[in-house]
Amino acid sequence: MSGYDIHRGENPRIIFFFWIAMATTATLVLGLGWRQLIAAQKYEEIEKRQTERRVLKPGARGDIYDRKGNLLVGNRAHYSAVVYLDDLRREFREEYSKIIRAERAALKEAYQLTPLKEREDSQLTPDYNELQWVARQNVIQRYIDQINLITGRDDAVSTRTIIRHFNEQLLLPLPLVSDLKPDEYARLIEQVPVQSPIQIHTDTARYYPYGVAAAHTLGYVQKVNPDPDTIPNDGIKTYTFKSKIGKTGLERSFNDLLSGEIGAEIWRVDPLGFQDSLLDGKTPRQGENLITSIDIDLQMAAETALGERTGAAIALDVRTGEVLAIASHPSYDLNDLSPFIPRKTFGEINERGAWLNRTLQLSYPPGSTFKLLTSIAGMRHGTLTLQTEHDCQGVFRLGNRIFHCHARYGHGVVDEAAAIESSCNIFYYAEGLRMGIDVLSAEAKRFGLAERTGIEVPYETKRLVVPTKDWKRERVGSGWVPGDTVNTAIGQGFLLVTPLQMATFIASIARDETRTQPTLRALSYVEAQQVNHGGEPVGLTRKQRAELWEGMERVVGDGGTGRLVQIDGLRIAGKTGTADFRAHGKEVNLAWFVGFAPVENPQIAVAVMVEGTSSLDSYHGGSTAGPVAKDIFLEFIEHYPERAGFQIAR
């Protein structure tokens, strides 16, 4: 008789319980099966979300070089002392216990001193949450004090910073001290014990070996949180180190190229969110390098020649439109803006008006340099011939208005070449009137002076004015008068162009075309052979062009307005200009020089503009802007003697 035989009494109640037990077991088995086989993936995803964290680290930005391989923008080490809060958990607990004990004792004492009637139970309960933050702050501050002792700093951490870090960036290191100087970094390396939770974190910051050189063109970067689109949307909580994006200049235009590839780490975390083990990792990768067309020697020559003055200088490769030098003053040292822009530095640069890139962000009247365009327009339209002469007596009467020449007693009888050489206003007043504003404006537009150049630097101004009758009616609200035409003919009046436009203009004349597409990218040999500037031939006969160029060469001759630009052995064609301009709330001078060299085979085109900052400044194209251009030409001869037509010194 087996042990179960005793149940053979056929008690019907036991059958009832048997079926209940069977149903319950079946439910459990089915439930288990459903969860294990069907809903397993869902639970895996939930588990992953709860236990895994992703840390994204941006890659370093690529470097920027000049055309000869000199580093213009690189990355330097940026040191900070950090601590992973996970390493401090034991200290947090100990400090918290200590504080709690002290707080309870203090409350108890206060409670006992309180009269019986005023006693409340809550008086004996400390605010545990607040004390927890106090404990954490105390521990972290102790480490900062240790750093302060070694470095001589006086840094502190706020509870708010700690709370924010705990809530938003627990897996990332908490910066204790940022932007350590090399000696502070070295002291910490030597004096903080290897076993200390303090770690010396090395990041990158932008570094500019040439400081102020081409500051506006190269641009600077800003630290930002990464684009949310770059974060995988797989439910895993992601922490990100800040990345850098270009804010201005080439850093902005070529941001995609220069930005590094983001690296990632997947961490398993414990229930409190602290890191437990590294599951997967991918190393960040540095961005691509950019090779610019800038020649740092010419750039430094332009920067040095401009010196403390306000203005702009640009040098272009006549054939390809590559920018060899592009300087805007006042400038700023880009290193002062890295790793971040201090408020004081921002204010100081703002006060000097140095944020503005004068090569392309501001437009100015071109002054007498525009007479070259008036000449071309006249010759193409047939109003100006090789025989044309005007008698300059120093004044030009137009109705009841008198227009002056800069030579008080006049230049006498001048032809086109002589008018260019002496920059005679009277000649161009008369020629402007003869051809009319429609012809003049059309020619200026044909040379692209009403359009932005499209160079790879952002924020090129839209405020470019090549006036027409319609334009004046719309914008000024009055009709066009002959006085406007004569003013326009000598580059004054409503005309507004940028120095970069004038550089492309003079390069176009040098190539006998109407357009020059400037670029800051160094072109390969093949690209340089295939450059298409998008213009058309100027349309002058050989004799007309010779007359124009002769006048320009005479400008730099012994009797010309640009004689200070003369260089022995180098034939330079140029044009000076001096314009009146209203800036800084006052009338100031603008000094211009545009030119190219060598005349027999043009290689380099230069445009220089120097802006007066006071009504007392007496600036002239030949004496103020000319020497700046001369320094650029001299540097060109030194570094490209074969292109300048000189024998290579060996």
Next chain:
Amino acid sequence: MAKLRLDRIKPLVALGAFLLAWWTIPTTVKSFLKASFSEFQAPAWVATSYLDDLENFWARRSHSKVELIEAGREVARAKSLYQFNSQRNETLENEIQRLEAILNLPSRREFRYEVARVVRRDLNAWWQQIVIRKGKDFDIPVGAAVVFSGGVVGRVVEVGAFTSRIELVTSPNFRMAANFEGDERPVVYQGLPQSGFGDPLGAVRDAPKDVIASTQIPLKLVSTRLGGTFPPGLMIGRVSWLEPGNTGIFQAGEVELDTRLLSLHEVAVLIPLYPIDLQDDVP
């Protein structure tokens, strides 16, 4: 039977009691016990080292006169060379002081040195330390730099009454700021766990990516004055290769250290003449 079992667990009970007691006693007491133990051991080490010196002395007594005369000549030659170098250093020192005066530069940190015999080597994979025969009796401070003719030896980590313990440059617990010879940018040097068979090795990290090292032209890693502990230019080791680190921008590599570090007999402790002024001193 029950009694036998109790006997068996007695050692475990004793060990547990000892650990419990060690865990509960205050840190200050532990430090005191540790220091006392070191001080207790030190005289034995010192005595052993004196005996070694005596043994060496008697060993040298057996050398022939010819050998001694030759050795004397060698010493005379070395001495004249050192005298010449000393004079040249003095001239250079004067020149530096003159230039500092012209440029209105604050002086560099100056040191006095204490030469000390090595009495004990404590070398294993986890730490690499030596004990020298000078301590508080010669005002040796904790943290002072220790050097020898081949360059950096390490840093003083513990000072007893008559002995001091030096963390060797080969030790994983040793870290210092350094730079490559001719390059001012600081990098980090740290010792590595030593295998015990090959030459001593260290690691360098945070090297700028434009620094190139090769087996044909190894780079010299030298001390930098930026850290404030070592004078500049002392040899640490040679770096034959560097590879990109995990930041993708800096490089890391191995440093081949001087093999004599593991058999040192005499070292010099550099003691700063005045405390560092964090605000005014030239780093």
